[in-house]
Amino acid sequence: MAGHDLAAAVEMSRLRNMLRVLTADRLTPPCEILRRLNIxxxxxxxxxxxxxxxxxxxxxxxxxxxxxxxxxxxxxPLLISAGGDARFLDAVADPLLGSPLDRPYRCATEPLPPGSTLLLYTDGLVEHPGEDLDTSLDRLRGHAADLADRPLEDFCDDLLDAMPSTGTDDIAMIALRVSTQARHQGP
Structure with a gap:
């Protein structure tokens, strides 16, 4: 959602609630859910x-x-292996929501190896005025790779500390670590 004011927060809340409704009772592919949200x-x-x-x-x-x-x-999304290899999951990248009505969105699947860390984050973590986005994304990838062996909470804290912030945009991260234990444990 564009903006950082109360109106933008209200609109984002509305979109989040619509998304919850669209995902609540079905295992529809994520790309189909985004298409329906766009409509x-x-x-x-x-x-x-x-x-x-x-x-x-x-x-x-x-x-x-x-x-x-x-x-x-x-x-x-950024996927970091247990050994510290980090790569962006960029097999699909569709236009933002609010684009022409009923445009198809694409999905992808990616294996999550044992011990890997998946990172989802807002643009506030990587977008900085006057800096090329690729430079900032490379910085994120490098720091995440260096922190791959840290406990998940420390991984997140240290990653936030390592990334520069302008203090003008929101920053949120979700990190998930896949268990290296018994095959029937979840991520």
Whole structure:
């Protein structure tokens, strides 16, 4: 959602609630849910735009996990292996929500190896005035790779400390670590 004021917060809350309704009772692919949200936005507020990563962790096989995801104008998820290899999941990147009505969105799936860390984050973590976005994304990838062996809470705290902040944009992160234990434990 564009903006950082009360009106933007209210609109984001409205979109979040619509998204909850669309995901509440079905296992529809994330790309189809984003397509339906885009259509709903045309009715509720045709001038609104927003970015989104919608993802679902699924059991691919007993004890094996994968990410099913769609991206609409949002920075890509980052997957960090237990050994510290970090790469952006950029197989799909569709336009932001609020784009032309009933445009199809695309999904992708990605295996989540044991011990890997999945990071979802807002653009406030990586966008800085006067800095090329690729430079900031490379910085994020490098810091995340260096922190791969840290406990998840420390990984998040140390990553926030390592990334520069302008203090003018919101920053939120969701990190998930896949268990290295018994095959039937979840991520």
């Amino acid at each position: 709903a936005m045309e009715t509720v507020d045709p001038e609104a735009t927003a970015t989104c990563v919608l993802s679902r962790v699924e059991e691919a096989e007993p004890g094996g996990w994968r990410l099913n995801y769609a991206v609409a104008g949002h920075p890509p």
